[in-house]
Amino acid sequence: MSNLAAFRHPEAYCHVSDTDKKGGIVTRQIMERMLVHQYPHSMRHLQQLIMDAERCQQNHGKKGWFGGDKYLPALERFQNTLGRCMVALVDDGKLASLNDPIATIEAVNAAMGMFQLAYDNWPDGFSFWRSYHAAYRLHPPQI
Numbered sequence: 001m002s003n004l005a006a007f008r009h010p011e012a013y014c015h016v017s018d019t020d021k022k023g024g025i026v027t028r029q030i031m032e033r034m035l036v037h038q039y040p041h042s043m044r045h046l047q048q049l050i051m052d053a054e055r056c057q058q059n060h061g062k063k064g065w066f067g068g069d070k071y072l073p074a075l076e077r078f079q080n081t082l083g084r085c086m087v088a089l090v091d092d093g094k095l096a097s098l099n100d101p102i103a104t105i106e107a108v109n110a111a112m113g114m115f116q117l118a119y120d121n122w123p124d125g126f127s128f129w130r131s132y133h134a135a136y137r138l139h140p141p142q143i
Helices: 003-008 027-038 043-059 071-091 101-118 123-138
Strands: none
Touching: 027 101, 043 071, 043 101, 043 123, 071 101, 101 123
16 A cells, blocks of 8 residues: 555554544544554654653753753753654655755654654653754754
């Protein structure tokens, strides 16, 4: 089934048990299946990226018992995961190369947008992602 077939025939991605009491197809489960289908290599990196973003949001401005900053290690982990996610997007065919930082971050943002439709239970993570994305667009790294 091609990528467009998922949009034309979403029932192919659902089981009979995936319907609600009125007989309608449960949208979140369709989005999960389409996300896994469209981003086979990136899916686990997107999951880790949103968890790392959530950790960054929660640790912003916090200090540990011995005065160490909790945010900087969380941000470093987030950026490492972001790099792995970008490489996985190339593997999925969503990016031609990693040479253009704006195109790369926009591809990740598009994937995160679809990811949010399927998994909206990470509000702090998506909030951090939107802030990070906006800052990245204003000051992209020089390659």
